[in-house]
Amino acid sequence: xxxxxxxxxxxxxxxxxxxxxxxxxxxxxxxxxxxxxxxxxxxxxxxxxxxxxxxxxxxxxxxxxxxxxxxxxxxxxxxxxxxxxxxxxxxxxxxxxxxxxxxxxxxxxxxxxxxxxxxxxxxxxxxxxxxxxxxxxxxxxxxxxxxxxxxxxxxxxxxxxxxxxxxxxxxxxxxxxxxxxxxxxxxxxxxxxxxxxxxxxxxxxxxxxxxxxxxxxxxxxxxxxxxxxxxxxxxxxxxxxxxxxxxxxxxxxxxxxxxxxxxxxxxxxxxxxxxxxxxxxxxxxxxxxxxxxxxxxxxxxxxxxxxxxxxxxxxxxxxxxxxxxxxxxxxxxxxxxxxxxxxxxxxxxxxxxxxxxxxxxxxxxxxxxxxxxxxxxxxxxxxxxxxxxxxxxxxxxxxxxxxxxxxxxxxxxxxxxxxxxxxxxxxxxxxxxxxxxxxxxxxxxxxxxxxxxxxxxxxxxxxxxxxxxxxxxxxxxxx
Amino acid sequence: xxxxxxxxxxxxxxxxxxxxxxxxxxxxxxxxxxxxxxxxxxxxxxxxxxxxxxxxxxxxxxxxxxxxxxxxxxxxxxxxxxxxxxxxxxxxxxxxxxxxxxxxxxxxxxxxxxxxxxxxxxxxxxxxxxxxxxxxxxxxxxxxxxxxxxxxxxxxxxxxxxxxxxxxxxxxxxxxxxxxxxxxxxxxxxxxxxxxxxxxxxxxxxxxxxxxxxxxxxxxxxxxxxxxxxxxxxxxxxxxxxxxxxxxxxxxxx
Ligand SMILES: Nc1ncnc2c1ncn2[C@@H]1O[C@H](COP(=O)(O)OP(=O)(O)OP(=O)(O)O)[C@@H](O)[C@H]1O
Ligand SMILES: [Mg+2]
Numbered sequence: 001x002x003x004x005x006x007x008x009x010x011x012x013x014x015x016x017x018x019x020x021x022x023x024x025x026x027x028x029x030x031x032x033x034x035x036x037x038x039x040x041x042x043x044x045x046x047x048x049x050x051x052x053x054x055x056x057x058x059x060x061x062x063x064x065x066x067x068x069x070x071x072x073x074x075x076x077x078x079x080x081x082x083x084x085x086x087x088x089x090x091x092x093x094x095x096x097x098x099x100x101x102x103x104x105x106x107x108x109x110x111x112x113x114x115x116x117x118x119x120x121x122x123x124x125x126x127x128x129x130x131x132x133x134x135x136x137x138x139x140x141x142x143x144x145x146x147x148x149x150x151x152x153x154x155x156x157x158x159x160x161x162x163x164x165x166x167x168x169x170x171x172x173x174x175x176x177x178x179x180x181x182x183x184x185x186x187x188x189x190x191x192x193x194x195x196x197x198x199x200x201x202x203x204x205x206x207x208x209x210x211x212x213x214x215x216x217x218x219x220x221x222x223x224x225x226x227x228x229x230x231x232x233x234x235x236x237x238x239x240x241x242x243x244x245x246x247x248x249x250x251x252x253x254x255x256x257x258x259x260x261x262x263x264x265x266x267x268x269x270x271x272x273x274x275x276x277x278x279x280x281x282x283x284x285x286x287x288x289x290x291x292x293x294x295x296x297x298x299x300x301x302x303x304x305x306x307x308x309x310x311x312x313x314x315x316x317x318x319x320x321x322x323x324x325x326x327x328x329x330x331x332x333x334x335x336x337x338x339x340x341x342x343x344x345x346x347x348x349x350x351x352x353x354x355x356x357x358x359x360x361x362x363x364x365x366x367x368x369x370x371x372x373x374x375x376x377x378x379x380x381x382x383x384x385x386x387x388x389x390x391x392x393x394x395x396x397x398x399x400x401x402x403x404x405x406x407x408x409x410x411x412x413x414x415x416x417x418x419x420x421x422x423x424x425x426x427x428x429x430x431x432x433x434x435x436x437x438x439x440x441x442x443x444x445x446x447x448x449x450x451x452x453x454x455x456x457x458x459x460x461x462x463x464x465x466x467x468x469x470x471x472x473x474x475x476x477x478x479x
Numbered sequence: 480x481x482x483x484x485x486x487x488x489x490x491x492x493x494x495x496x497x498x499x500x501x502x503x504x505x506x507x508x509x510x511x512x513x514x515x516x517x518x519x520x521x522x523x524x525x526x527x528x529x530x531x532x533x534x535x536x537x538x539x540x541x542x543x544x545x546x547x548x549x550x551x552x553x554x555x556x557x558x559x560x561x562x563x564x565x566x567x568x569x570x571x572x573x574x575x576x577x578x579x580x581x582x583x584x585x586x587x588x589x590x591x592x593x594x595x596x597x598x599x600x601x602x603x604x605x606x607x608x609x610x611x612x613x614x615x616x617x618x619x620x621x622x623x624x625x626x627x628x629x630x631x632x633x634x635x636x637x638x639x640x641x642x643x644x645x646x647x648x649x650x651x652x653x654x655x656x657x658x659x660x661x662x663x664x665x666x667x668x669x670x671x672x673x674x675x676x677x678x679x680x681x682x683x684x685x686x687x688x689x690x691x692x693x694x695x696x697x698x699x700x701x702x703x704x705x706x707x708x709x710x711x712x713x714x715x716x717x718x719x720x721x722x723x724x725x726x727x728x729x730x731x732x733x
Pocket of ligand 1: 514520
């Protein structure tokens with residue numbers, strides 16, 4: 001019973017502006033013709049068009065999943081624009097100087113380093129605006145050690161054999177409703193290839209921006225690390241503030257060969273809708289990593305703060321013996337946001353190990369669910385999993401749920417699951433205030449403490465960013 | 480320093496404080512004793528600004544300012560400190576970072592320099608000596624898993640860090656072993672100055688042998704029934720509270 005403990009409003013979304021830029025868009029709607037249009041626009045080879053059409057035909061037979069603990073009006077797939085690109089003379093900017101100044105300003109405003117001189121030292125960036133990749137920095141420098149880092153479309157043109165070998169090898173086009181949709185209509189994204197024995201000398205990063213009001217974003221990311229290679233990859237995203245919902249249905253595939261290591265970090269800040277739940281991004285994403293080789297390692301770290309609806313389960317298939325899968329997640333929901341997120345760890349090889357650390361924070365009227373599957377297959381001798389799922393509630397009207405599914409088919413496996421739920425209560429806040437600390441700073445300190453184990457896994461700048469982002473998202477009228 | 484005039488307050492609609500008058504001047508030490516449930520902790524929390532309590536009447540001036548016009552954190556930065564009877568646990572927040580933030584908030588409000596982690600390290604090492612706390616407690620989560628006595632020690636450490644003008648210490652002595660009682664009593668005495676004041680809430684005269692009060696008040700049923708010098712504490716221990724209540728009833732409602 002307190003009038004003052006009331007975290008209701010959050011600071012306005014500061015990335016909510018729209019860039020006024022002429023776009024080259026497809027008409028809304030989805031059919032085989034739309035797919036042929038996209039494929040033709042991109043000058044794709046026939047096999048890729050076939051891949052798309054096959055996915056589309058399969059998608060037509062599928063139903064939208066309804067098992068997640070989220071409620072929303074189903075998107076009208078015929079109202080979505082499946083291709084939207086900023087108009088440009090050449091198909092790809094040859095250098096930064098050719099990029100539309102309006103676009104450059106947009107990314108400056110977003111704080112995304114697309115200019116190499118002004119860039120954060122040591123981060124190469126691929127920038128995706130609506131349906132296309134705008135620019136990729138540090139490409140030449142990376143090429144000197146054999147690393148390929150480019151937009152997906154460019155990879156299709158320049159490295160078709162790699163794309164053909166790995167596309168859909170981790171997430172088949174028939175995997176699930178949204179993955180099938182993505183496979184049919186994906187427009188761009190990033191491709192990373194780290195050759196044998198190479199440690200990527202800098203963090204690689206993609207920044208996704210949805211600008212067009214009616215467009216969906218369907219990007220595709222593929223990262224391949226060959227034997228003994230390693231890479232750390234960062235993903236960031238924002239969208240303007242509209243009172244309609246935009247659909248984001250991405251597919252991310254990671255492949256790690258023997259002793260390779262891929263670390264994939266996301267700070268997701270798509271527009272979440274307003275306080276009353278109007279507008280915001282539907283974030284339906286399929287992310288999966290295949291630890292194909294012996295002693296390979298894939299680590300997902302995510303900080304999910306945006307989107308009206310989040311439906312996302314970055315997973316690891318632990319095929320190689322002694323491979324390691326990790327999932328570190330912070331998911332924050334406020335107002336009317338709904339998140340159903342978690343992971344799948346599938347142990348196939350011997351002595352495979354997985355770790356799951358999930359921290360859910362719910363405030364306002366939001367709903368936050370963790371859903372995780374740990375599966376140990378019969379041959380996964382000596383498999384081990386440790387899961388820790390903690391929920392934190394702020395205020396009275398939010399909810400948190402945990403759905404752990406455990407399937408063990410090998411008796412030597414050890415699976416441990418721990419879960420806690422806590423509340424930032426009036427008494428805790430009062431204690432901080434009595435020591436002179438304002439309630440908002442108290443909340444941010446408590447939340448940072450709560451998320452420590454996940455933030456530790458993020459690259460430095462991202463950790464700082466994430467800390468700030470959480471505080472911003474929870475900023476409100478306390479006291 | 481603190482002037483309380485006819486203060487009434489309730490929780491969940493139930494009146495708990497029913498007209499408190501009390502003046503505490505700089506340099507003074509006051510003790511409040513009284514039966515369980517009489518409203519002692521409530522008085523402290525109302526003064527500190529706990530949101531669950533509703534002030535229904537009266538007035539409180541702290542250093543001449545209307546206390547109730549200030550938010551809880553503002554009161555703290557202005558120099559009002561409450562050592563809690565039951566300090567709360569905060570998992571994940573390290574004791575030292577909590578102490579540093581509290582210190583810096585106050586420093587900022589007073590226009591003094593804030594301390595960076597290294598400077599604070601030096602600073603806090605002097606302070607933990609005062610309360611004889613082991614260093615490892617600085618790295619632990621705030622009060623998490625602390626024993627009752629360790630929590631009380633931590634409260635006094637916070638007091639030593641913040642050096643408040645007025646400290647309300649709610650049952651500092653309950654849960655403390657004999658040595659801890661002496662150490663913390665001495666620490667509180669050392670923190671007391673001519674321009675500071677103390678309000679000690681306790682059930683036992685023992686702590687008042689170390690922290691010697693100028694006045695002892697008996698709080699019962701939400702009212703102060705009797706005020707006298709420190710000898711009252713011993714008399715209460717010998718005779719209990721009934722005679723005070725009876726005398727007060729005989730003397731009519733105040
Ligand atoms: N949240 C609450 N709801 C209802 N009544 C409450 C609440 N909190 C306190 N009270 C009541 O207020 C009265 C005063 O409580 P308070 O904690 O101030 O007593 P106290 O004098 O400090 O007692 P003790 O010596 O046991 O610490 C008690 O009767 C108590 O039950
Ligand atoms: Mg009490």
